[in-house]
Amino acid sequence: MTKTRARITNASRAADRMRAGGILTKMHTRTGPCWFIVPDGEVSAAIAAELLKRPDVQPNDDGLFPGISQTFKLGSR
Numbered sequence: 001m002t003k004t005r006a007r008i009t010n011a012s013r014a015a016d017r018m019r020a021g022g023i024l025t026k027m028h029t030r031t032g033p034c035w036f037i038v039p040d041g042e043v044s045a046a047i048a049a050e051l052l053k054r055p056d057v058q059p060n061d062d063g064l065f066p067g068i069s070q071t072f073k074l075g076s077r
Helices: 011-019 045-052
Strands: 024-030 032-038 041-043 057-059 071-074
Touching: 011 024, 011 032, 011 045, 011 071, 024 045, 032 045, 041 045
Parallel strands: none
Antiparallel strands: 024 032, 024 071, 032 041, 057 071
16 A cells, blocks of 8 residues: 655755755646655645746756756755
8 A cells, every 4th residue: 555645845944855855846646747745745836836937946956957946955045
């Protein structure tokens, strides 16, 4: 039986988890692309978009193609 994924339900909590070392990651699942704060849980696309607008959330430069990152970390402003 598959375990249900934990969900982070607001941007403030998501930013706190990133501040603690979590990485915002876009992953592809059976239901399509989803965003996660690894290792803490799934975030909605709306929360991910809100986080990506922050100046202190920076690409981790790990994408398959240059300039297209799939992970983001919380850096300094």
